[in-house]
Amino acid sequence: MYQAIVIGTSFGGLEALKTILPALKEDFPLPIIICLHIGEHNNEVFIRHLSEICKLPVKEAEGNEPILPGVVYFAPPNYHLQVEADLSFSLSTDKKLNFSRPSIDILFETAAWAYKDKVVGIILTGANSDGAHGLKTIKEFGGKTIIQNPCHAASPVMPRFALKIAKPEVRLHLEEIANYLNKLTT
Amino acid sequence: MSNYDESNSELLTIELNLLFEGIYQRYGYDFRNYSKAHIRRRVLSRLALSNLTTVTELLDKVLREPEFFKVFLDDLSINVTEMFRDPQFYQSFRENIVPKLKTYTFIKIWHAGCSTGEEVYSLAILLHEEGLLDRCQIYATDFNRKVLEIAKEGVYQKAEMEQFENNYIKSGGQHKLSDYYKSMYGSVILRKDLSKRIVFADHNLVTDSVFAEVNLIMCRNVLIYFEKQLQNKVLNLFHESLIPSGILCLGTKESIKFTSVDSKFEIVDPKQKIFKKKII
Ligand SMILES: C[S@@+](CC[C@H](N)C(=O)[O-])C[C@H]1O[C@@H](n2cnc3c(N)ncnc32)[C@H](O)[C@@H]1O
Numbered sequence: 001m002y003q004a005i006v007i008g009t010s011f012g013g014l015e016a017l018k019t020i021l022p023a024l025k026e027d028f029p030l031p032i033i034i035c036l037h038i039g040e041h042n043n044e045v046f047i048r049h050l051s052e053i054c055k056l057p058v059k060e061a062e063g064n065e066p067i068l069p070g071v072v073y074f075a076p077p078n079y080h081l082q083v084e085a086d087l088s089f090s091l092s093t094d095k096k097l098n099f100s101r102p103s104i105d106i107l108f109e110t111a112a113w114a115y116k117d118k119v120v121g122i123i124l125t126g127a128n129s130d131g132a133h134g135l136k137t138i139k140e141f142g143g144k145t146i147i148q149n150p151c152h153a154a155s156p157v158m159p160r161f162a163l164k165i166a167k168p169e170v171r172l173h174l175e176e177i178a179n180y181l182n183k184l185t186t
Numbered sequence: 187m188s189n190y191d192e193s194n195s196e197l198l199t200i201e202l203n204l205l206f207e208g209i210y211q212r213y214g215y216d217f218r219n220y221s222k223a224h225i226r227r228r229v230l231s232r233l234a235l236s237n238l239t240t241v242t243e244l245l246d247k248v249l250r251e252p253e254f255f256k257v258f259l260d261d262l263s264i265n266v267t268e269m270f271r272d273p274q275f276y277q278s279f280r281e282n283i284v285p286k287l288k289t290y291t292f293i294k295i296w297h298a299g300c301s302t303g304e305e306v307y308s309l310a311i312l313l314h315e316e317g318l319l320d321r322c323q324i325y326a327t328d329f330n331r332k333v334l335e336i337a338k339e340g341v342y343q344k345a346e347m348e349q350f351e352n353n354y355i356k357s358g359g360q361h362k363l364s365d366y367y368k369s370m371y372g373s374v375i376l377r378k379d380l381s382k383r384i385v386f387a388d389h390n391l392v393t394d395s396v397f398a399e400v401n402l403i404m405c406r407n408v409l410i411y412f413e414k415q416l417q418n419k420v421l422n423l424f425h426e427s428l429i430p431s432g433i434l435c436l437g438t439k440e441s442i443k444f445t446s447v448d449s450k451f452e453i454v455d456p457k458q459k460i461f462k463k464k465i466i
Contacts, residue, residue, distance in 0.1 A: 063410045063439060064417070076439055079410075082223035085199065090221035091410045091439050094264045110223040116192050141192045 002144070003118040004030050004067070004083075005181065006111045008104030008134065010037035010126035012154025014046060016174055017124075018053070021072060023178030026055040029185050030120075032072045033061070035081060035107045037100050037126070043074055063091040075102035082110040098130035108134025117142030120184070122177070123168075124148045126158025135166035144184075146170040148177070189239050190230065201241035202226065208245050213255060215329070216392045217262065219416035228261045264411065265333050268346075269304040269363070270353035271406075272438050276312055277358045278458040283433055284316050287401070293322045294400040296427060298391060299408035300326040303337025304350070307366075308357075309404065310380045315360045319383055325398060327389035338386050340376035342367075347374055391420050396427050403428060406437035414445075421447045425463060434461045 009016060013036045021032070043060050050058045054072065061073040061081050066088045075081035079091040080102050097103035104123070108131060111119050121138035123131045125148060139145045145168035150156035152173055162168060172180055190198045202225070206217045217225065229241060238244050248255050270276055287293055297306045306326040313319040328334050347363065354363040367374040389397055391408065403424050409417050424434055425447050434442075434451060436459040442448050451461040 062441075064414050079439055082221070084221060084223050090223055092224050092264060093266050093407045093410070094224065095266050106227070109227065113195065113223070113226065116195070 001118070002030060002120050002185065003087075003115050004111060005032045005120045005122065006108055006138075007032065007034045007122045007124065008036075008108065008126070008131035008158075009034075009124035010100075010128060010130070010155075010158060012125035013037070015154065016148065017050070019174050020178045020181075021050060021058070022053045022055070023182075024054070024056060025182045027070070028056055028182070029069050031067045031069055032056070033067070033075075033081070033083070033107065033111065034073065035075045035102045035104045035131075037102070037104075037128075037130070038077055041077055043077055047074060061089045061091075063089060065089050075107065077102075080106045082106060083114040084110075085114050087114060098128060100128070100130045104131030105134035109137045112137045112141040112143060115141075115143065119143040120146065120181070122146045122148075123159050123162040124174070125153035125155050127155040128157060129161040131158060132161040132165035135162045135168060139166055139168070144169060146172060146177070146180075149173050189233070198226070198241060201245070202229065205229070205241055205245045205248070208249055209255070212249055213252075214393060215259065215390070219392075219413045220411050221413055224264070224411065225262060232258060232261050259330070260332070263330055263333070265301045265330065267301040267304045267407075268353065269342075269350035270308045270357045270359075271305065272458070273353050273356035273358075275357075275406075275435070275438065275458045275460075276308065277356075278455045278460060279435070280312065280316065280358050282454050282460060283402070283435075284312075284318070286433070287313075287318055288316075290401060291321065293318065293402065294398060295322055295324045295402045295404065296397055296400045297324060297326040298328075298389070298397075298403065298405040298424075300328050300334075300337055300386070301330075302333045302342075303340060303386075304342065305404075305406065306337070306384060307340060307376055307380055308354075310384060311354075311359070311363075311366055312357075314380065319380075322383050324384045325387060325400070326384055327387050327397065329388065329390040329392075331388055334386050334388060338381075340378075340381055341373050342376070344369060344372050344374055391423065392416065396423060398427065399429060400427055400432065401429055402433040402435070404435040406435065406440070408437075409440045410437060418446045421445050425450055428463045430463060430465045432463045434463065435459065436461070 058072040147159040150159040351363045454460040
């Protein structure tokens with residue numbers, strides 16, 4: 001049984017998440033940890049919006065916060081988000097990786113170390129290469145790897161890089177992802 | 187691919203503990219209670235760069251070669267900083283803290299974890315604009331001597347100035363940032379009068395004790411690298427160092443919530459993480 005879902009996305013990501021997150025079942029048993037590139041903007045507005053349309057609680061991840069099942073967490077803008085071995089979060093202002101802070105690679109890599117083979121990594125639409133190496137690490141540690149089908153993504157660059165570098169196990173259309181996760185966790 | 191994967195990650199945890207115990211005993215730097223995920227990333231990248239296979243080999247080299255330890259210390263450091271980073275913080279400082287500071291005849295400020303100095307010069311500019319700088323003594327400390335040297339120089343890259351200027355304007359700055367520096371080739375040199383009230387000093391928040399009794403402490407984006415217990419310890423050190431009603435400024439993602447000093451401070455600005463030490 002899996003212990004966490006991590007999602008990475010950039011351009012078009014918010015729209016994609018609006019399709020996936022509200023369709024997750026009410027008793028979804030895993031934490032969902034998301035790294036969305038949104039520049040230096042504030043998270044508040046869309047977190048409030050997502051809270052309204054989702055059955056699960058949605059919040060910004062805080063340093064030293066224990067990671068709880070059934071909660072949707074977002075990386076704060078301008079900070080890297082990391083998973084610690086005791087399954088809590090830590091933040092960092094380290095330099096950008098792949099021109100990104102938060103960086104998907106950093107979230108995915110530290111999630112793989114913490115959850116080993118018990119994590120599901122998903123790369124959605126995006127216009128840069130961040131996340132591909134992180135997804136590869138998840139695969140090396142035995143976790144499940146998924147990408148959004150690049151042909152139908154708002155921007156195919158990110159899932160395509162992930163495809164090339166990580167050779168993920170599963171490729172899905174956006175509309176199929178929530179259902180897939182609901183089934184995977186029953 | 188690194189030499190550590192799922193099969194030996196327990197081993198890596200043990201080796202990392204030994205590495206930081208060794209560094210503490212040999213050099214006195216205490217990273218034992220820093221958050222591990224970032225440290226692990228840096229250790230793995232050092233192994234690759236120096237062609238080492240295991241952390242135990244790294245420990246061996248660190249213990250025997252002080253010069254190599256310096257390189258490794260650099261690997262572990264996160265010194266990223268900006269002038270007027272988080273402009274709203276400086277806005278709030280002007281609104282909520284400056285009026286209080288104006289009631290003091292002499293103001294002692296401890297700026298802990300000052301890195302390469304951009305933040306302490308920002309504070310000096312703000313205090314100057316509010317007519318307070320001449321009444322201040324600012325102690326700017328860090329445990330990394332290399333960044334302290336850069337901070338003392340007050341010389342920065344021209345290329346960064348555009349962003350700093352934007353931050354400055356958003357922070358409520360009263361002039362132009364360029365009034366405070368001279369350009370020279372690709373660099374800028376900050377005005378010398380900004381540093382006349384600043385003393386830069388080596389101080390380790392984890393292993394050294396109270397630095398001075400002060401009216402205000404600013405320590406931003408340092409505690410996020412510490413595990414909970416260590417945060418508690420350092421926050422208690424800050425509490426001890428502040429006079430009653432003294433002000434504590436933390437980074438925007440740092441908090442005293444759920445720490446052992448929670449009940450000992452009042453909240454001045456919950457978003458910009460500005461707190462005031464309670465009198466009793
Ligand atoms: C990310 S920088 C923050 C710089 C600046 N305060 C800012 O927010 O822009 C963190 C700084 O804390 C310093 N630091 C880390 N551990 C420390 C310790 N135990 N004692 C003193 N300084 C420390 C580092 O050397 C680094 O310069």
